[in-house]
Amino acid sequence: AALAVLLILVGALGATMLVLRAGDRVEAIQLTADIKAGESITDGNIKSVMVNDDSGANFVAWSQREGLKKLQAKSTLYKGTVVVGEMFADKSGMEEGKATVGVSLKEGQYPKGLDSGDNVAVYRVGNKSGGGSGDQDGASGSAGADNSLLVERAVVESAGTSSSDSIASTNLPVTLTVDVDDVPALTQAASAGEVAVVLIPGN
Template sequence: MKIQERTGAGNHRSAAPVQPAMGERLPAPPRERKPALAALAVLLILVGALGATMLVLRAGDRIEVIQVTDDIQAGQSVGNHVKSVMVADDSGVNYIKWTQVNALKKLKAKSTIYGGTLVIGEMFEARQSVPAGKASVGLALKEGQYPAGIKAGDTVAVYRVGDSGTTGSSSSTTGTSDTLLVDQANVTFVKTASDSTISSTNLPVTLTVDSADAAAVTQASAAGEVALVLIPGN
């Protein structure tokens, strides 16, 4: 009888909410999603990846161009004083490509081009321009008629050597040995061994002189009686 009473009493007991045990966390509310921020983050990642790709592509877009290895004087051809180098392609620069090197050798420098310079089209022209009042004279000199190491860009004095002299406008002296024909002439070209496969005992040299002196220098050269002397300042 007591068992039944206890049981009945238990059935009428009210159900109390179960409290969480100590140390347990309450379930967190779901976070609010922000799709705009997520899209912006993805966009920034894509832009960064695209920029890196463009840099890699630009670095790989290179062309083979011409660089001079020695000083090239005005009116002189590059000859074999060139080498190929790789540079980044730039449509704003008129580079001469290595495939055009043979055509470049037929052109003349407009002004002095220093060794190590990358060649661009504006540096050269088809013909050497001679200033007004000047003349370009070609000489074929034997050893002893020119100083060692003579090169384009040097300034020389021109003498007629031998038993007889001829008149030059720069000296006003005739009929004497070692006559000064030109006191200052500009060396515009000196042929080197690499410029031709034809061997010769003479050294081809081109001078720019006053027009009035050209005939005297040409006559002395034809007679084999011309000599060049480097003057101070070279």
């Protein structure tokens, strides 16, 4: 009888510990809508959700949501994602290995509605039949002549409206964040006005 009582007590203690462990949960932030790279959370695209605190993930507590609003997403985040700290960075910071490049795009070289946070591919366009600069193009522009894709994925930091101060006001100034390895070819094409961007999956 004493042994039976002891077994019952041990079982009850184990069940209590399991309940206590299961109750070790925290209130975290979950996305209720997709967030593009460079965008921030708002009251309208987040909700509170309970998560296991001992999972090892660096969940952002619900109580820290106001501070998180001051940061921006490093990449596109999708609805249903429970937010962890590594997903966001300071708006003034630049990810290592990245650089920002400014380009001026003519009508037809960008999609309508281009906006900050959009993911785009960058192509080199223009007249390839120029004879006088053939040697120069062959030496430095194989990506432009033989492979028109300059940047597989870039993030639009800003897409300003055209000003009316000059004849060139029809151009759209766009700032792109790209890998540093893509900068030389991109700036060369941009200086010649031979850059076009297209929206790609991930927006």
